[in-house]
Amino acid sequence: MELLEQRIRRDGVVKGTDVLKVDSFLNHQMDVALFEEIGREFLRRFDGCGVNKILTIEASGIGIACVTAQSFHCPVVFAKKSQTKNIAGEVYTTKVESFTHGRVYDVIVSQKFLGPRDNILIIDDFLANGAALEGLIDLVNQAGARLVGAGIVIEKAFQPGGDRLRAKGVRVESLARVKSMSEENGVEFVD
Numbered sequence: 724m725e726l727l728e729q730r731i732r733r734d735g736v737v738k739g740t741d742v743l744k745v746d747s748f749l750n751h752q753m754d755v756a757l758f759e760e761i762g763r764e765f766l767r768r769f770d771g772c773g774v775n776k777i778l779t780i781e782a783s784g785i786g787i788a789c790v791t792a793q794s795f796h797c798p799v800v801f802a803k804k805s806q807t808k809n810i811a812g813e814v815y816t817t818k819v820e821s822f823t824h825g826r827v828y829d830v831i832v833s834q835k836f837l838g839p840r841d842n843i844l845i846i847d848d849f850l851a852n853g854a855a856l857e858g859l860i861d862l863v864n865q866a867g868a869r870l871v872g873a874g875i876v877i878e879k880a881f882q883p884g885g886d887r888l889r890a891k892g893v894r895v896e897s898l899a900r901v902k903s904m905s906e907e908n909g910v911e912f913v914d
């Protein structure tokens with residue numbers, strides 16, 4: 724998505740070898756007009772697939788998922804990072820290792836909001852090693868829901884998550900795919 728790649732080139736900041744900061748427009752301050760374009764692009768890619776619910780993970784997926792849901796005319800459910808050690812029934816639960824914080828979270832979704840009649844589109848801001856996406860897919864499977872696919876804003880294609888999930892048969896649509904990046908030379912995209 725050309726508009727998004729231009730914005731990443733202009734405002735993205737590379738930290739070290741593997742972290743791209745986009746907090747001026749994507750996941751801290753949010754450019755909602757850009758989100759609308761992102762939502763329309765996800766709809767273009769997943770139109771006609773029967774999506775009736777969007778699933779994301781807190782916190783930075785929520786804004787993008789909500790604006791995308793306006794294009795799909797469906798609700799959003801976000802998986803919560805739970806502090807609770809003993810999680811009672813009535814929730815699906817999985818574990819996700821955070822890329823940015825390096826710790827493992829219990830992640831939960833109420834069984835009220837995910838079930839066998841749902842056709843789920845997962846939305847997230849980044850795809851790196853794939854832990855967040857795999858956790859969300861686990862929740863979809865526990866619920867007996869159907870996974871339509873995953874819409875990712877920025878995939879760091881030099882990290883293994885995207886390839887691994889596609890090899891498992893998951894339809895992953897990423898709007899910007901970063902081939903390589905460095906503090907000196909900035910960001911290069913997959914053609």
Ligand code: 5GP
Pocket residue numbers: 741742743744745750783820821822823847848849850851852853854855856884
């Ligand atoms: P994964 O689970 O695929 O390794 O990482 C995905 C999650 O980590 C995303 O939900 C995102 O919040 C965070 N993340 C991964 N890489 C980056 C990055 O380069 N920059 C930012 N800002 N977040 C990232």
